[in-house]
Amino acid sequence: MQFTSGIVEQAVEALSSFPGIGKRTALRLVMYLLKRPEMEVAHLADSILQLKTELQLCEICYNVSDAVLCNVCKNPNRTEEVICVVEDFSDLMAIEATAQFKGKYHVLGGLLSPMDGVGPDDLTIGKLIERLDNSNTKEVLMALSANVEGDTTMFYLAKKLQSRPLIITCIARGISVGGEIEYADEITLGRSIAQRTEYVV
Amino acid sequence: MQFTSGIVEQAVEALSSFPGIGKRTALRLVMYLLKRPEMEVAHLADSILQLKTELQLCEICYNVSDAVLCNVCKNPNRTEEVICVVEDFSDLMAIEATAQFKGKYHVLGGLLSPMDGVGPDDLTIGKLIERLDNSNTKEVLMALSANVEGDTTMFYLAKKLQSRPLIITCIARGISVGGEIEYADEITLGRSIAQRTEYVV
Structure with missing residues (x-):
């Protein structure tokens, strides 16, 4: 470009x-x-600047x-009583939009990814454990993405928390509402069969 | 969205x-x-702000x-000697990128569009005429978009300037370089035939 x-x-x-x-596009x-x-x-310039100067992380859950x-x-x-563990605040926003969750959150700030050099100390996992020590939480619901990093993080968290008197759950994987079985990928379809739920009339 | x-x-x-x-996308x-x-x-916020606070229009050609x-x-x-009339500074940038034009520019700041209420006084047409009165310009090259507004503006400009000792030209319309005749629209193809040029070996 010739400016x-x-x-x-x-x-x-x-x-x-x-x-x-x-x-x-920028032009x-x-x-x-x-x-x-x-x-x-x-106003636009100011809104952008405020993201760094005024926004902070919640002292309890690390949400913006x-x-x-x-x-x-x-x-x-x-x-x-229920703490929902999410990767980032955009996942928190997505869950809030469903109006189905009435507990609190814990924002990890990422997912474990040894390939990218992201270890447990780069996330707020230690803070979550500290938080669980001082609360009456009965259930930890893991709402993490269904990819390698998400699975790794869920496995690590579950191992870390297994000695505690907690129920550890994760969100259901299966065919999307409105999704057609014919077009579902094999892994999702397989999981939706393995984890079938009772049909209550 | 639930913020x-x-x-x-x-x-x-x-x-x-x-x-x-x-x-x-904004999120x-x-x-x-x-x-x-x-x-x-x-730096991003500042760059955005500077667009309004520090950028000005050139006193001669109305380029940013x-x-x-x-x-x-x-x-x-x-x-x-040659003044190229363009709609906006992004067109000027596109022409500069070709390195084919060695004259100066005049940025209209838009195109005539009676439908949208854009008349000659909303553009820098008066300034162009004033400028031509005080210069040794021999040719006015109109590089405007090939749409209704572009055609209207070219017609208006040509009428305004026809009494002057000026050559008035417009950029060639035709099949793009690399374009296939089969897929060209009829109007472009028709124009490229009507305005055929001699093939020099």
Whole structure:
């Protein structure tokens, strides 16, 4: 690209550092910004900056939070009897959107991945164990992705927690609601048969 | 989406105002930013802000510019004998990338579009005529998009300039280099036949 302005070039470079945004898309975004009122652009810049300057991690569950404690941990209607372990806050948001879970969360901040050099100390696993020592938690529900890293992390967690008087569960794997059996992959279909549930009329 | 943090929600809202970026993509971008060092995020926010606070329009050609005059107008090797009229600075950048044009530019800032209420006074057409009055320009090359608005603008410009001792040209329309005749649309193919050029061996 042949830039005639250093300021435009710098903005394109910065925006194209986003995953999935190339230089052409970044230039389109810059052109869009140039046409917006200054106040709106300032608001965008400020919102981005606040992510690093004002956002913090909840002291209890390591969810992103505007204050020392996150909205879930602050909520007196949520019980710590069940703690749902998730990889990241976007998974937490997805579960919150289902309105099916009334317990609290623990955000690991990643998954174990020896290949990428991510070990137990890089995650909040130690903090989870410390937390379990001081709470009345009865169940730990692991809601982690169904991939190698997720499986590794679940195995590690289950081993770590097995000596405690806890029920350790993981979310059900199976055919998606609305999914057709014909098109399901073998592993999912196999698991949905092995872990079949009683059909209650 | 169920946000547990107002700061994250605000950033997602702001980023999803970009064209082509929905809330899910915006959330992915926010998650990416959260993992980057503060300095990098501050640089991004600053680059965005500078687009409105420091960028200006070149006094001569209305290209975006870091200073009073843009890099093309400042360049003593560029001649004003040919002025290339473009819709926006991204078109200027595309033409600069070809390295085929050695003249100067005039950025209209849009195209005539009565349907959208864009008239001649909303563009820099008056400034172009003023500029032509005070220069030794011999040719005006119109490099505008091949759509209704582009055609309307070219017709209007040509009418406005026809009384002057100027050659008025427009970029060639035809089959793209590498394009296959079989798949070309009828209008393009028709035009490429009507405007055929002599084949020089």
